[in-house]
Amino acid sequence: MHGLAFDIAHMLAGALVLLSLMMLYQDRLYALINVLALHALVLAMSVAWQAWVHDAPHLYITAGIALVFKAIVIPMALRRMVFQLRIHREIERVVGSGLTMLAAIALVALSLEVMLPVTEGVDPVSREDIALALSVVLIGLLMMVTRHNAVSQVAGFMSLENGIVLAATGAQGMPLVVEISVAFSVLIAFIVIGIFLFRIRERFDTVDVEALDKFRGERR
Amino acid sequence: MTGFDPLAAVLWLPLGAAAVLAALPGYVLPARLNVLACLASLVCAVSLFWHRPPAGDYLMVDDLNVVFIVLNTFVGFTTATFSASYIAHELQTGRLTLGFLRFYHAMYQVMMFGMNLALVANNIGLMWVAVELATLTTVVMVGIYRTPAAIEAAWKYFILGSVGIALALFGTILVYLAAQPVLGEGTGSMVWTVLITRAASFDPELLNVAFVFLLLGYGTKVGLAPLHAWLPDAHAEGPTPISAVLSGLLLNVALYALLRFKMLLAANPQALAPGPLMIGLGLLSLIFAGLMLYRRVDIKRLFAYSSIEHMGIIVFAFGVAGPLGNFAGLLQMTMHSLTKSAIFFTVGHITQAKGTQKLADMGGLTETHPVLGWTLVAGVIAIAGLPPFGVFMSEFLLVSSTFARQPVLAAAVVAGLLIAFGALLVQITPVTFGPPRGRNARVHASTLPIFAHLALVLLGGIYLPPALVAWFQHVAALLG
Numbered sequence: 001m002h003g004l005a006f007d008i009a010h011m012l013a014g015a016l017v018l019l020s021l022m023m024l025y026q027d028r029l030y031a032l033i034n035v036l037a038l039h040a041l042v043l044a045m046s047v048a049w050q051a052w053v054h055d056a057p058h059l060y061i062t063a064g065i066a067l068v069f070k071a072i073v074i075p076m077a078l079r080r081m082v083f084q085l086r087i088h089r090e091i092e093r094v095v096g097s098g099l100t101m102l103a104a105i106a107l108v109a110l111s112l113e114v115m116l117p118v119t120e121g122v123d124p125v126s127r128e129d130i131a132l133a134l135s136v137v138l139i140g141l142l143m144m145v146t147r148h149n150a151v152s153q154v155a156g157f158m159s160l161e162n163g164i165v166l167a168a169t170g171a172q173g174m175p176l177v178v179e180i181s182v183a184f185s186v187l188i189a190f191i192v193i194g195i196f197l198f199r200i201r202e203r204f205d206t207v208d209v210e211a212l213d214k215f216r217g218e219r220r
Numbered sequence: 221m222t223g224f225d226p227l228a229a230v231l232w233l234p235l236g237a238a239a240v241l242a243a244l245p246g247y248v249l250p251a252r253l254n255v256l257a258c259l260a261s262l263v264c265a266v267s268l269f270w271h272r273p274p275a276g277d278y279l280m281v282d283d284l285n286v287v288f289i290v291l292n293t294f295v296g297f298t299t300a301t302f303s304a305s306y307i308a309h310e311l312q313t314g315r316l317t318l319g320f321l322r323f324y325h326a327m328y329q330v331m332m333f334g335m336n337l338a339l340v341a342n343n344i345g346l347m348w349v350a351v352e353l354a355t356l357t358t359v360v361m362v363g364i365y366r367t368p369a370a371i372e373a374a375w376k377y378f379i380l381g382s383v384g385i386a387l388a389l390f391g392t393i394l395v396y397l398a399a400q401p402v403l404g405e406g407t408g409s410m411v412w413t414v415l416i417t418r419a420a421s422f423d424p425e426l427l428n429v430a431f432v433f434l435l436l437g438y439g440t441k442v443g444l445a446p447l448h449a450w451l452p453d454a455h456a457e458g459p460t461p462i463s464a465v466l467s468g469l470l471l472n473v474a475l476y477a478l479l480r481f482k483m484l485l486a487a488n489p490q491a492l493a494p495g496p497l498m499i500g501l502g503l504l505s506l507i508f509a510g511l512m513l514y515r516r517v518d519i520k521r522l523f524a525y526s527s528i529e530h531m532g533i534i535v536f537a538f539g540v541a542g543p544l545g546n547f548a549g550l551l552q553m554t555m556h557s558l559t560k561s562a563i564f565f566t567v568g569h570i571t572q573a574k575g576t577q578k579l580a581d582m583g584g585l586t587e588t589h590p591v592l593g594w595t596l597v598a599g600v601i602a603i604a605g606l607p608p609f610g611v612f613m614s615e616f617l618l619v620s621s622t623f624a625r626q627p628v629l630a631a632a633v634v635a636g637l638l639i640a641f642g643a644l645l646v647q648i649t650p651v652t653f654g655p656p657r658g659r660n661a662r663v664h665a666s667t668l669p670i671f672a673h674l675a676l677v678l679l680g681g682i683y684l685p686p687a688l689v690a691w692f693q694h695v696a697a698l699l700g
Binding site: 133134157175 | 397407425
């Protein structure tokens with residue numbers, strides 16, 4: 001693999017990292033969901049590109065799942081949820097967006113620093129993909145800890161899963177069973193999350209996870 | 221033995237039972253069926269000792285996992301027995317409805333399926349899927365009471381568990397990447413029995429990074445500090461049978477996954493030694509949980525922290541490694557699983573009798589409920605690591621083998637054990653002996669599973685059959 005094919009794969013994976021960074025400073029839920037959908041779309045393109053370049057047709061299934069399920073169905077469902085719960089206001093944050101961005105940039109540097117030296121023997125595309133995928137995973141984690149709203153935590157988790165799918169498809173010839181299971185687990189995960197969100201809504205008037213914290217069991 | 225495959229039965233039985241239980245109304249028949257399905261799985265699991273199918277691309281039975289499968293199905297069976305009497309009480313008090321109960325029984329079997337699958341999986345991808353399945357089913361079971369506290373606990377468990385499991389998958393992908401140049405593309409590079417034979421030629425650097433991710437990922441599921449935050453809440457807010465299987469089985473399953481990868485690392489001479497990492501995390505969990513035990517006000521949380529403490533001891537033991545360290549770790553895993561689930565059975569009935577989980581509202585149990593009170597005393601003696609119970613044996617073995625090599629570490633372990641012992645003494649004495657406090661309702665307790673577990677733990681402390689010792693030694697050698 002060389003030349004243009006490599007550049008395109010690299011560009012798509014890099015775009016995923018950029019979108020992850022964009023997600024961090026979205027302070028409205030609708031905007032956040034839009035970026036999440038875009039994130040999934042780029043992932044689908046990246047996976048499809050891998051499928052075409054490596055001539056691995058089963059990866060088109062993964063790309064299709066990412067496109068239909070993550071870029072269309074889930075964002076629509078999330079929008080509905082946000083609308084029904086009437087929470088399309090601003091998101092509260094623990095740390096300011098400037099600090100969060102700096103932390104995210106540090107995480108990208110860290111993951112490149114960790115992954116590139118240890119993957120020297122691996123195919124160059126896999127190598128880039130794994131390093132960038134780790135940044136996406138870490139930024140997803142960062143998003144989950146800096147946001148308190150349940151919907152944005154879900155968005156953080158979804159972007160984290162996207163990073164893992166990128167890594168799994170980047171690893172050449174990884175057996176199909178894992179890719180399908182990843183897609184499946186996202187489905188199950190989403191159902192569970194959905195149930196929880198609605199239960200949370202049923203019991204409280206907010207989906208802010210902090211409101212739940214006061215029910216922690218250690219009251220005297 | 222033609223036409224009958226016990227390995228397939230261990231997987232299909234729970235799955236089939238789940239489908240049937242999801243369709244059955246009422247609660248008496250499903251509860252019995254639940255017990256029956258678990259018993260049948262246990263019988264099939266035991267038959268694996270004699271009839272062991274060859275390892276395939278996806279499933280395998282070897283010396284390491286066969287005892288965990290038997291332990292898993294055994295505790296699953298006794299917990300189902302306990303659960304039958306427990307839920308009858310929950311129905312009476314209206315905490316659960318019949319609809320939720322149907323869901324509960326079906327989920328119980330799906331969870332057993334997930335755990336059995338994780339134990340027999342020969343493919344590291346499949347193992348990951350199975351652990352995730354078991355996690356998701358326990359998440360919904362933890363939230364089944366639908367109180368605000370239960371939902372909070374389930375949400376927290378779900379978020380932390382998902383993050384852990386995501387990191388574990390990343391580690392799994394890295395292991396595949398390390399194997400791929402040697403074994404080529406495709407399924408073969410994820411089959412554990414193939415990986416272990418060729419691990420010596422994998423890229424050691426990549427394996428190191430992979431192991432760090434796997435340790436953090438599966439370590440979250442094991443409940444190692446500082447990744448333990450989900451564990452006490454999940455144990456305290458879910459139904460008690462689920463606390464028993466969480467502590468007794470699910471933690472073991474996650475640890476088993478970790479052990480498999482540790483073996484891969486041990487098979488590669490250039491890779492980093494996993495010992496120091498595991499010793500560090502284990503010791504941290506042990507001492508942290510020991511200190512936290514003093515401040516608990518809720519009895520189920522108390523024993524949840526005790527589980528963190530014991531997982532710390534076990535991870536420490538496998539970190540020390542060597543024939544004796546691994547032996548101690550395996551024995552401790554078995555004994556902790558039996559003891560802790562027995563304690564949770566007892567605690568489940570006690571909280572039903574007292575109508576609360578607060579330690580402050582319990583007192584003088586040996587007077588008001590002699591059977592429950594004294595079994596709790598026996599269970600706490602066992603879990604605190606006093607003779608003549610089996611936990612004493614394994615902890616003694618661990619301390620003495622550590623002392624021979626690194627006396628400073630041994631001192632740290634002893635300190636941790638003493639801290640935890642003191643905490644249990646301080647917390648449980650007023651509950652069992654002081655003046656009677658709180659409500660004193662009668663409960664219909666099923667004591668048989670409790671006695672069965674405690675008897676086995678006692679037996680483990682007094683007399684270990686030579687066959688079992690030989691087996692433990694053999695597996696300890698495999699673990700490196």
